Amino acid sequence: MGDTPQEASVPDVLLRVAGLSVDLPGQDGPVRIIDDVSFDVRAGTTVGLIGETGSGKTMTAMSIIGLLPEDATVTGSIEFEGIDLVTAGQARLRSLRGHEISMIFQDPMASLNPTQRVGRQVGEVLRRSGVPRAEARSRAVEMLERVGIPEPARRARAYPHELSGGLRQRAMIAMAMIAHPSLVLADEPTTALDVTVQARVLDLLRRLQTEENAAMLLVSHDLRVMSHVAHDLVVMYAGRVAERGAASAVLRRPAHPYTRALVRSVPAVRTKTAIADPLPGTSVTPARRPSGCPFHPRCPIAVDRCRTEIPPLREVAPDRWSACHEAERVLT
Structure with missing residues (x-):
């Protein structure tokens, strides 16, 4: 069980x-x-x-x-x-x-914007609430590291198609959890x-x-x-x-x-x-x-x-x- x-x-x-x-x-x-x-x-x-x-x-x-x-x-x-x-x-x-309230969807490729870098998308909810761009970027990298994405600073600059399925799902989880x-x-x-x-x-x-x-x-x-x-x-x-x-x-x-x-x-x-x-x-x-x-x-x-x-x-x-x-x- x-x-x-x-x-x-x-x-x-x-x-x-x-x-x-x-x-x-x-x-x-x-x-x-x-x-x-x-x-x-x-x-x-x-x-x-x-x-x-x-x-x-x-x-x-x-x-x-x-x-x-x-x-x-x-x-x-x-x-x-x-x-x-x-x-x-x-x-x-x-x-x-x-x-x-945040949402984690089953298909990150359909949910992540293919034209935007991963770090920008993870930090978007912070920017919408008035957090300065540089701070939102820094916190996004920290969150990517927290969810176990290796080389988070580099992966933050990547586009979704450049990540594996598992890393994309971790990025979705980071996006969902970054605002606590x-x-x-x-x-x-x-x-x-x-x-x-x-x-x-x-x-x-x-x-x-x-x-x-x-x-x-x-x-x-x-x-x-x-x-x-x-x-x-x-x-x-x-x-x-x-x-x-x-x-x-x-x-x-x-x-x-x-x-x-x-x-x-x-x-x-x-x-x-x-x-x-x-x-x-x-x-x-x-x-x-x-x-x-x-x-x-x-x-x-x-x-x-x-x-x-x-x-x-x-x-x-x-x-x-x-x-x-x-x-x-x-x-x-």
Whole structure:
């Protein structure tokens, strides 16, 4: 299962997402991409958003930082340090981005400006806040060194295409952390990297998070990553929360058939064997949810009510929440 971080005490809630829903226009009317999503992120901890492609993980993260399509309709609340980000204006959101809330994207080549030197991009958030150019440049070099980039002064003068994939991702992390944000949103930050580089980048993220006491919302489809990094897990399916709770408890004893199937599909999480049990069927997107529980066409324990009734997210054990009519059966 791996060593999951343990909390010595319960820190304050830094981010509270409550009843978040996102609608996008469709051919036959609005399509609910995110449906009634709720979770908390506490200071200094990591919450993992896990699920297959199309589950709504990235859209949820983008909702927090206000990077949704212009035609998106958002309801519910996203409260960050007393500020409701849903009702905050664009000027307020821009003032928070990079300073209080930063984002690490999964593809640095698509996120870094190919026409600007790396050091300039890392220090940009400082210059926007009034830091003199020379000081911003110096602090950018220091941050590049801190994230483990060799010869940081020389690499600061390089363009993104002159760096390897691992170094580009480290530069993205430097850019995200240079202003000492309270919350880091990391969208599949190691997906494009090989396994060895992945491990180094994850260790770097954990170290920086500890040093800065920053909270992190980590978006990933990889349970092996989550088992080593996350304190809490939010399992998403078809734009809804299927299960949430402490990462160690969720991975050891799932309370939803989807989570159980995910765990069984990753041998490194469950056992030392190289044999995995692939998830049955095809994942359902929010735009094509079936009636009732969205997982019921793939669920081995579905009963009649699963096909017609949407299961509410309910507490099925202390601090364990599951959107499954048969959660008690899954837990036994």
